[in-house]
Amino acid sequence: MLNQNRGPDGVSMNRRDFIKISGLFGLGAAAPAMLAGCAARPLPGQGEVVRTPTFCDMCFWKCAAYAHIENGQPWKIIGNDDDLHSKGRLCTRGTAGMGAYEDPDRLRRPLIRVTGADGLQTFREASWDEALDYIAERLKKVEQRHGADRLALLNHGYGAHHFQHLVRAFGSASIAEPAFAQCRGPRDVGFELTYGEVIGSPERTDMEHSRCIVLIGSHIGENLHNAQVQTLADAMRNDVTLITVDPRFSVPASKSKYWLPIKPGTDIALLLAWMHVLIDEGLYDRDYIERYATGFEQLKRHVARYSPEWVYLETGIEPETIRRTAREMAAAAPATLIHPGRHTTWYGDDTQRSRAIAILNALLGSWGRKGGLYNKESVSLPHYPVPEYPEARSDFRAAHAGRFPFANSGVTTAVIEASVGADAHYKAWIVYGTNLPMTIPGIRPTLQAAIDSLDLVVVVDTMPSEVTGYADVVLPECTYLERYDDLRNSGERVPSLALRMPVFEPRYDSKPGWWIAKQLGHRLGLEKYFPWDDYAEVIDWQLKQLGSSLEEMKRIGVKNFPRKRPLYFAPGQDVRFFTPSGKIELYSQQLADKGFDPIPEYTRPESPPAGYYHLNYGRMPAHTFGKTTNNHLLFQLAPENTLWVNPLVASERGLVNGEYVRLANPDGVVSNQIRVRVTERIRPDSVFMAHGFGHRSRKLRLTHDVGADDSELMTRLKIDPLMGGTGMRGNFVTIIKEAV
């Protein structure tokens, strides 16, 4: 069957649809002016071009770039060649960054919730002074009545630093980001338990030197984590042996030597079988394990019962394939990477699955080795001198109430729950850059209960995302193209700093995050923590401590620094790991002490009831979750998500490619309508859709009500007892045809 589709995710891009799509843009839309004229338009770049350095904020990767303005109009954004963090290229979303600046639906002015005489609540526009005074007055009351620690910050993104600073200066240490318990938390905790260090972002994977890469449910290429994509492409150019484990024929699966279309939820069994083969056949790195690891004998006994034959019955992966892939990994070791993945909150035993991945890497000797996982390093960048933060009376652990002993970061769901009721711990929130109702499955009722209880909810955002509807006060931040933020300084291969600076003046009445935080700080009597008039002073001071300056960075955008420590372990080097034993902990005493499995166990997942399918979800390259779906450049690429179904399912249910259906889960939740995409690229027991669609906010005029939202169908959540992760993959759906 030949199945041709134009456009990412199989959504057809009709190049002749000018009227329809342009009709979506009202007058005053900020598309670059098409100066009318009958003659040829001048070629691009012939006018007056201004180039300004920045780093991208279309996702969390932070690629350094140059934004270009031609004749005063937004033109293009391209990568900064000197940036090793992004290898000088942007991804699809980064290239479309101007669309974020141009979005006519942006928040324009501060909004305050008011109740009319008829009892109806609405927002009214307010001046910055009024909105900031309003917030400060209520925060002071919270501080007097309950204590400053009762303010929580729920945040995402780099601009959040300004608000983290504000909240800490105020006296709270309750900071949580959905990126932890709803995304990469299990991975980071699993690796920390094993190696004493997290994987971090960017991932410390040395793919450009790998000889064998194993992806388990990680669809790099559909997620466009930039350097991940580029180093995987480098690996492919070097003829890497790629092994992809995915229920779907994902993009990397289509590039792989081995695609293992695993039965959903059985990954731990496969990982244990691989360990079994490596140990059974004596293929593991004996010297590395003896030198660096502890608990090998227990591990060996533990995996003895996970034979490929037994595991085949669970996973559907042939014993011979399990053995052959294990041998491929061993043959390429230590340049073999079992990729740690990123979004890892799947089935509630995710920290244990990440532990299994960590242990498998250890058996192959790949941590600290070329082609495996390298030692990361950042720039030692001094902090601008401000007084020490006051001691907070409690921190995010107050929300965890004794649960989640290995959560090294706040669990957002726990903070939300600890905000419900008159005697709740939290009394006020600042929500920065995170659209909670679409980020956390099934959270809407709890979120509603929490905001009914809280004394104050402030939302800072650039767009009228759903979460703004829960706020008492909405503060419009300007986009990354209109502001300074902290210098980018991530732990990675080559330490580097990158500058984000204003390319444009803030549009409308939006303001930079640093300015908002400072204004609030001053109103709260925290002036000493905000001694700058402009954040440029902070950046300049920091750069000058390192012999550079803001002036220099405005020219070059990115500055690389020499490493101080080697990238890999030297042969035979003594290494002390940051675990309690100082070794790689194959067997974890820490886990045993708290009553958890010291070595990962496999639990059989539930199977879908008759007529239901596994609900699988993921990314599409055109979008960063729901954050970019209203961006006109990206909307044109991928206006909606599609429901992938196998042709067998389609014929059984009489589904036609392109028709709209709805999904229903066993708890009676019915989705928005979504287009069917009939494709062989998915198992018949599963359906798949990209996350980030089905926006309910009417103010997002392009994307409102378009496509379906996977997260609202997830009503059966499996919480990871180790760190509070929200397991999202144990959900099932059935397909309802639309009445014709």
Added chain:
Amino acid sequence: MARYAMVIDTKLCIGCADCVVACKTENKVPEGLNRDWVVEATQGTYPKLETEFRSERCNHCSNATCVTMCPTGASHHWNGTNIVLVDPNKCTGCKACISACPYDARLIMHPEGYIDKCTFCHHRVEKGMDPACVSACPTKCMHFGLLDDPNSEVSQLLRTRKHKVLAPETGNDPNVYYLI
């Protein structure tokens, strides 16, 4: 005729469409239109599958039927090369070229009333730069250069790698190659 070619490695292309957005922004392509697009072609039955991603655009054919069929001479080969351009001053918007193109590579109507299409970014090529799509592609699977130069990257790739063009039977002699 100097021959410029684009060589795209389908083994590396991930179908991300960065090339589409890069073209739209570089060339200020009007809302709702684009000069390049991405095709996904899947063959086989689960679980024995092959999927190919291809970034497509005008093939800048050496023997371009759109140029032959254009009644006003608006469609032309630029500057003694194979790069096919449309002169907006001469184009009457009659659409003869649209039906003449075997690759469906011509946009209908720029809102200002002329036919618009991929230019191989000749405004960049003139300055010795790669086209915008080629420079943006995050997998670096796109290559651009002169076929007349045996040492160019494109010539070397075509010498050493298996490749194909789309619809060779038309006799248009296209200049976008796909490594397979």
